[in-house]
Every structure is written in C-alpha cells, then in structure tokens.
Amino acid sequence: MIFRIVSFVSVAAVLAAGLVFAPKVDLTVSFDSASGSYSVKPADMQLVCPGPLFRSGGDSGTNLSVIERWGSADLFYTANGTGELEQRSISETSVSTIELGGSRVFGSSSLGEAASLTNLNADQEASQGALVIAGSSTQLSAISSMRGLAAASCQQPSNDFTIVGGSTLAGRESLMVLTNPSPIDATADLRVFTDLGEVTVSGLSGISVPAESTTTISLASFAPTVPSLAVQVLSQGAKLAGWIQARAVSGTQARGVDWISPNPKASEQMVLPGLVIRGTKVINDALAAEENSDAGHALRIFAPEGANVTVQVVSSKADTFGAVFTGIIEPGTVSDFPIAELKDGDYSVFVSSDKPIYSALRVARGNPGGTPRLDFAWVSPAEELVSDRAVAIGPDGDSILVLANSGTSAATVLVQNLRSGAGVSVSIPALGTATVDLSGPASISKSAGVFATVAVLIEGQISDLDVRDPKNLGSEVKVRFR
Numbered sequence: 001m002i003f004r005i006v007s008f009v010s011v012a013a014v015l016a017a018g019l020v021f022a023p024k025v026d027l028t029v030s031f032d033s034a035s036g037s038y039s040v041k042p043a044d045m046q047l048v049c050p051g052p053l054f055r056s057g058g059d060s061g062t063n064l065s066v067i068e069r070w071g072s073a074d075l076f077y078t079a080n081g082t083g084e085l086e087q088r089s090i091s092e093t094s095v096s097t098i099e100l101g102g103s104r105v106f107g108s109s110s111l112g113e114a115a116s117l118t119n120l121n122a123d124q125e126a127s128q129g130a131l132v133i134a135g136s137s138t139q140l141s142a143i144s145s146m147r148g149l150a151a152a153s154c155q156q157p158s159n160d161f162t163i164v165g166g167s168t169l170a171g172r173e174s175l176m177v178l179t180n181p182s183p184i185d186a187t188a189d190l191r192v193f194t195d196l197g198e199v200t201v202s203g204l205s206g207i208s209v210p211a212e213s214t215t216t217i218s219l220a221s222f223a224p225t226v227p228s229l230a231v232q233v234l235s236q237g238a239k240l241a242g243w244i245q246a247r248a249v250s251g252t253q254a255r256g257v258d259w260i261s262p263n264p265k266a267s268e269q270m271v272l273p274g275l276v277i278r279g280t281k282v283i284n285d286a287l288a289a290e291e292n293s294d295a296g297h298a299l300r301i302f303a304p305e306g307a308n309v310t311v312q313v314v315s316s317k318a319d320t321f322g323a324v325f326t327g328i329i330e331p332g333t334v335s336d337f338p339i340a341e342l343k344d345g346d347y348s349v350f351v352s353s354d355k356p357i358y359s360a361l362r363v364a365r366g367n368p369g370g371t372p373r374l375d376f377a378w379v380s381p382a383e384e385l386v387s388d389r390a391v392a393i394g395p396d397g398d399s400i401l402v403l404a405n406s407g408t409s410a411a412t413v414l415v416q417n418l419r420s421g422a423g424v425s426v427s428i429p430a431l432g433t434a435t436v437d438l439s440g441p442a443s444i445s446k447s448a449g450v451f452a453t454v455a456v457l458i459e460g461q462i463s464d465l466d467v468r469d470p471k472n473l474g475s476e477v478k479v480r481f482r
Contacts, residue, residue: 042472044118045128047154048181048241049075049137050259051090051114054216055146056173067175067216070143073111076392077135077154078418078441080104083121085133090114090179090212104418106441108394111137114214114241116181117154128471131443134390136465137259140458146247147254147372151456151463152261153391156470157181157239164302164334164360165260165378166229166246167294168220174229175245176217180209186238188215192223193230193302197332199223209240219244227294228334230302230358246378248294255286255295256365256375261466264383266304266356273402273433274379274453274464275313275339275347279366286366286374287340295374297339298362299349306331307355313339314404316346316433329357348404348433348451367460375461382451387469389444389452390418397458399438399465403428407449414445 055070057063079085084097085105090113098105100119109115117135119128126132135154141147166174180186186209192199201222209215219229233242242262248255275297286295301309307329313322320343329335339349351359361379382404393399405411405428416423418441428434428450444452444467454465 041124042128044120044122045133045470045472046116046118046157046181047133047135047470048157048179049111049115049117049135049154050152050177050179050243051111051137053139053141053146053150053257054175054177054245056175056218067218069113070146071139071141073137073139074108074394075111075115075135075137076108076394076441077117077133078104078106078390078392079119079133081119081132082123082126083119086118086120088116088118090116090181090214092212106419114179129387129469130390131388134392134441136392138394138456140461141257145249145254146257148257148375149456149458149461149463150258151465152243152259153466153468155241155261157241159235159239160233161242161262162230162232162358163242163244163260163262164230164300164358165362166219166244168224168226168229170225171249172294173247174219176219176231177214177243177245178209178233179214179241180211180238181241182238183211184238185211186235186240188240189234191232192219193332193334194223194226195228195334209235211238228300228336230334248376254372256372258377258463260360260378261380263358263360263380266358268353268356269406270351270357270359270381271404271406271451272349272351272359272361272379272381273404273451274455275349275361275363276400276402276455276457276462277342277344277347277363278457279368280344282366282368282373283364294362296364297342299337299339299351300334300360300362301327301329301337301351302334302358303329303355304332305355307353307357309351309353309357311337312350313342314348314350314431314433316435320345322347346400346402346433346435348402350404350406350431363462365460365462370460377462377464379453379464380466382453382466383468385413385444385446385450385452387446389467389469390441391444391454391465391467392441393438393454393456393465395440397456400455400457401436401438401442401444402433402453402455403435404433404451405430405449406451411447411450413447413450416443418443
C-alpha cells in the first residue's frame with residue numbers, strides 16, 4: 001500500500017512539473033473556418049387561376065346540395081424567364097409545358113376547371129414576379145340564373161388571406177371557393193365576419209381541401225341573410241388559392257356575377273383604383289326599385305380592431321367632383337358605405353384609417369336594353385407599384401388601366417404593350433387618377449405612391465383584374481460544423 005501511494009505521488013509530481021514547465025500551446029477552434037453560407041433557391045413561382053364559375057341548384061335550381069362548374073373560362077397568360085412554363089389543370093387531366101429563355105411567350109386556352117401556371121427549373125438566380133408569369137381568367141355567363149362577366153387575375157397560393165365582399169341576402173349568393181394545387185392534402189379554417197361581428201357557428205374549422213382539387217362552400221350555411229361579408233382563410237398542410245364567387249338575382253332576372261379576390265395585407269392606407277362608372281341612369285332606376293340596397297356602388301370596410309376612416313373619391317377629370325365622407329367601424333365588423341350621385345366616368349378611391357383595415361369596392365354597371373341590365377364587379381385594394389408589373393388580358397371588349405397616385409406630387413408611369421413594344425408615358429396628378437386603354441398584355445413601370453387596377457368591360461358588363469407582383473423569396477442559410 002505504501003509503495004502504491006509513493007508511486008502515485010511521484011507520477012502526480014511529474015505531471016505537475018510538465019504542466020508548469022512545458023511550452024505554451026495556443027489551441028483555437030474557429031467555427032467560421034468550418035462553416036458555410038448556402039443560398040437557398042426560392043420555391044418555383046406558381047399562380048392559380050379560378051377556372052369556370054359554379055352553378056348551384058342543378059338544372060332545376062332547387063337542389064341545394066348541388067354546386068357544379070358551369071361552362072368554360074378563357075385563360076390568358078404571358079411569361080418570360082428561364083426553365084419551363086407548365087400549365088396544369090388542378091386534377092392533372094391536362095398538362096403542357098413551354099420552354100422559356102428566348103423571347104416572351106403568350107398563350108391562351110379554355111379551362112374546364114381551375115388551373116396552375118408554374119415556372120419549373122428556373123435558374124438559381126432567376127427573378128420572380130409578374131414580369132415572369134402573369135395570367136387571368138375570364139368568363140361571360142349567359143344562362144338564366146347567372147348572367148354577367150367574371151374575371152380574376154391568377155393568384156399566388158397562401159396559407160393566410162382575407163377576402164372582403166359578397167352577401168347572403170335574398171337573391172344574393174356567395175360561394176367560398178378554395179383550390180389546392182399541391183400534392184398534399186390541406187385543411188382550412190374560416191373566420192366569417194358580418195355587419196354584426198364574427199360568426200360563431202360549428203363547421204368553420206377543419207374544412208378538407210384534398211390535394212389537387214377545389215372545395216366549394218355556400219357561405220349562407222354559416223351566415224344566412226347577411227348584407228356584408230368578410231372571410232379570413234387559414235390553411236394547414238398546403239397553401240391554397242381562394243375566391244368568393246358572388247351572384248345576384250332579382251326575381252327571375254339575373255343581376256350579375258363576379259369573382260372576389262383576396263386583399264393585400266391590412267393597412268391604414270388603402271387605394272382602390274377602378275371605380276369605372278357606366279350606365280348611371282339604369283343603376284339609379286334599379287336602386288329605386290330594388291328591395292336590397294346593394295344594386296349601386298359601395299365601399300366595404302372590414303376593421304378587425306375598429307377604425308375611424310376618411311374616404312376620398314377622385315375623378316380622372318379635373319372638372320368632375322367626386323366625394324368625401326367619413327365613417328366609424330366597430331371592432332370585428334364589416335360596414336358598407338354607399339357611393340352615389342356620381343356621373344359616368346373613371347374614379348379612384350383613397351381610404352385613410354387610424355387602424356389597419358381591409359376593404360373592397362362594389363362597382364355597378366348599367367346596361368340599357370341589355371341582358372343583364374345590371375352587372376357588378378368587386379374591386380380589391382391595389383398594391384403600390386414598388387416594382388415593375390405585367391398584366392395578361394384578352395382581346396375582347398375594352399380593358400382600362402386605372403392608375404391612382406396617393407402622393408403629394410405628380411407621378412409618371414410607363415405603360416407598354418408587351419406584344420408590340422409600343423408604350424405611353426402617363427402622368428398622374430397628386431392625389432389623383434388617370435386611365436389608359438389597353439389593347440393587349442401590358443407592362444407597368446414602378447412608381448412610388450402609385451396603384452393600379454384593370455377594369456374589363458365586355459358586352460355592357462364589367463369585371464376587374466388585380467395588378468400584383470407575386471414572388472417567393474430565397475434566403476441564405478449559414479451552416480456550422482462541430
């Protein structure tokens with residue numbers, strides 16, 4: 001035992017001496033030298049187009065369990081980038097691809113269901129946005145139960161969006177249309193808001209939207225006889241595209257149909273170009289005879305936190321006065337503000353609020369001697385032109401680009417026909433509006449404080465197209481090895 005203790009002490013002494021008298025060694029581990037920064041490519045840019053309208057009630061119009069597609073919609077698109085442009089029907093019954101990388105491509109097709117436009121195999125550094133892919137869907141419906149023009153820009157899927165518009169009063173129908181373009185099943189939760197606040201009924205959560213399919217729901221089953229609607233959609237499992245299909249009937253006469261697209265994010269400043277008024281006498285006559293007051297123009301505001309708002313309606317003609325009014329919206333409610341006594345012309349609406357809001361503009365179109373005599377469009381707020389944009393439109397009817405300037409000085413925008421290259425420079429006065437007639441797909445240059453919407457007029461009927469710039473963002477990921 002004594003030997004072992006002595007041996008241990010001797011070894012310990014030697015080790016201590018080594019630590020004291022050994023030369024100093026600097027040991028540094030640098031994680032930076034073993035780390036890497038990797039660029040993550042954005043997800044493929046994809047837009048979803050709504051396809052044909054839905055008819056409820058079947059052939060008789062009385063079978064409430066039947067909601068089915070009716071007719072076909074015309075798809076128009078333009079693309080310019082790298083890789084391929086894939087057009088795919090949601091159920092994958094039709095798939096086609098076009099090589100990109102040369103000159104800009106233009107195309108059109110007839111849709112029997114919703115469809116997606118996807119930029120596949122784009123270069124790592126390839127840009128995204130409306131100049132890469134722009135598309136729109138248009139349908140002119142002429143059946144006895146549903147007459148009118150319905151158009152919508154193809155939209156980028158999302159897992160959180162809000163749509164403002166529609167009604168479930170007598171003679172009014174609002175269908176929630178959710179399309180899942182991905183191969184992954186999704187579920188959706190709806191939050192429905194009315195003039196009385198949020199609707200609290202069962203059935204609004206866990207709504208199934210299977211992969212590569214469209215689910216359609218009548219909002220009257222959750223909120224019957226409601227004059228004003230706003231719906232927030234939250235999805236899990238996959239991102240969805242969504243619209244409200246709004247339809248109006250008065251007695252046996254169809255009174256218009258349209259797609260209502262999602263709002264941009266809530267904001268304290270909203271700009272809604274596209275109050276294009278035609279057929280005022282017919283509209284006023286209908287207002288005098290209609291039991292429902294939604295036959296005319298109206299601004300709808302949804303205020304999640306409540307809001308005090310100031311609204312200015314501005315004409316494109318300096319000698320035409322628009323309107324100015326204020327309003328108070330209670331928290332969590334939806335309010336309509338009628339816009340009356342305006343002459344035929346082109347207007348934009350500017351909304352200022354003390355709290356973030358969502359909004360939409362209902363625009364009526366009078367058509368004397370036509371069928372229907374009344375049509376309508378639901379215009380969503382525009383996005384500021386912080387980047388160059390493109391819009392795809394068809395050759396039929398009249399397409400009017402409405403530009404609104406929220407700034408305190410005049411602004412200039414270059415509008416160029418993407419087919420011919422012909423362009424025009426448009427000056428928009430401070431807190432004013434200007435219009436340009438479009439003869440085909442067009443690009444619109446960026447300009448601070450300027451907003452844009454396209455009004456589409458075909459055969460005495462009206463709809464509109466959003467001018468958005470959908471993008472998926474890439475990122476850089478730093479990796480450290482230990």
